[in-house]
Amino acid sequence: MKKTMSVMAAGLLLLAANPASAEPQIPAAYVAIGDSLAAGQTPNRAIDSGYSDLIAQELTRNQPLAFYSKDLAFPGFTTGDVLESIESDEAKELLGQANIITVSAGANDLLRLVQANAAEGALSFEEIQADYALNAARENVETILAELEELAPSADIYVMGYYFAYPHARDSQKQGTAGQLEQLNAILKQEAEQAGATFVDVADRFGEDAVDLVPNPADVHPNMNGYQEMANAFFEYYGEGFRVEDAELPEPAPVTFEEIQQMQEQEEPSDEADGADEEPASEDASGDEAAAKPSNGEDLDYLAIRQALPLI
Numbered sequence: 342m343k344k345t346m347s348v349m350a351a352g353l354l355l356l357a358a359n360p361a362s363a364e365p366q367i368p369a370a371y372v373a374i375g376d377s378l379a380a381g382q383t384p385n386r387a388i389d390s391g392y393s394d395l396i397a398q399e400l401t402r403n404q405p406l407a408f409y410s411k412d413l414a415f416p417g418f419t420t421g422d423v424l425e426s427i428e429s430d431e432a433k434e435l436l437g438q439a440n441i442i443t444v445s446a447g448a449n450d451l452l453r454l455v456q457a458n459a460a461e462g463a464l465s466f467e468e469i470q471a472d473y474a475l476n477a478a479r480e481n482v483e484t485i486l487a488e489l490e491e492l493a494p495s496a497d498i499y500v501m502g503y504y505f506a507y508p509h510a511r512d513s514q515k516q517g518t519a520g521q522l523e524q525l526n527a528i529l530k531q532e533a534e535q536a537g538a539t540f541v542d543v544a545d546r547f548g549e550d551a552v553d554l555v556p557n558p559a560d561v562h563p564n565m566n567g568y569q570e571m572a573n574a575f576f577e578y579y580g581e582g583f584r585v586e587d588a589e590l591p592e593p594a595p596v597t598f599e600e601i602q603q604m605q606e607q608e609e610p611s612d613e614a615d616g617a618d619e620e621p622a623s624e625d626a627s628g629d630e631a632a633a634k635p636s637n638g639e640d641l642d643y644l645a646i647r648q649a650l651p652l653i
Contacts, residue, residue: 366441369400369404369405369406370441371396371406371409371439371443374413374446375444378503378571381393381394383562384560386597387595387596389595391411392501392569393409393443395572398585399584403582412431412435413432419450420477420482420485427489436492441497442498443499445501447503447528448506448525451471451478454467454470459509461511462511463514464515466517482528482532483532483536486532498537499538499575501575502540503525503526505544505547505549508548508551509552541578542574546571573585
């Protein structure tokens with residue numbers, strides 16, 4: 342009897358230590374929504390294969406994939422922007438067909454308040470403003486997940502957590518910002534659980550010193566290996582035996598923001614009066630004094646994302 346109880350207890354501990362895998366959706370219909378991490382922004386201000394592309398790639402290797410889209414992923418999006426984006430008629434049609442949805446939302450609400458001096462490795466923010474931003478993010482994420490439940494009733498929803506975005510900062514500067522990011526992740530996890538969604542923890546895969554995954558001291562976006570870690574974090578919760586191996590990583594094929602803007606102008610040559618020429622240039626995107634924030638916003642129409650980068 343005691344032996345049986347011990348075996349049962351060990352099994353319960355094992356289940357607690359390892360997240361339960363969901364049943365794979367076959368065929369998969371995957372939509373990624375959110376900010377620049379969902380879009381695949383590189384550390385050098387371009388768009389390439391991100392975690393959503395790697396997830397889609399791995400799905401095709403293991404099961405049928407009906408479609409994949411990151412049309413609803415835009416650099417610069419806050420939780421408020423994500424909420425607005427999913428309420429459009431185009432988004433409703435797309436989400437209505439999805440059975441897998443990943444959500445990256447919340448970092449821009451918080452980290453746009455962080456002043457990061459890459460040259461000095463310094464970080465600073467106003468705690469009251471950060472608390473206000475976190476409360477607003479909480480409300481928006483709650484609404485986003487409620488909307489997705491109605492818009493995509495057949496979808497399993499995965500809320501992606503965030504990593505510590507400033508590994509190049511001095512150790513003495515990391516604690517405050519790391520604490521705010523931990524609060525953001527706690528909010529995302531709580532809202533996901535309350536909505537019946539799955540929270541995907543990525544923080545432990547990065548830690549606070551992941552300079553090999555976030556290589557540019559003046560930018561907070563991960564490289565391909567960082568996105569690989571995020572994709573594999575997702576697969577801890579989806580199916581069994583799914584994993585993006587090093588040998589499966591695609592060759593880099595970045596598309597710069599300037600190239601995206603040129604493609605947009607070529608696609609809509611008659612809209613000169615409404616074109617991006619009227620948009621002011623970003624002031625803090627690539628300077629040495631401030632690290633570019635997640636999804637450092639540029640008011641472009643992101644043609645490359647709207648067309649959806651092809652499966653790899």
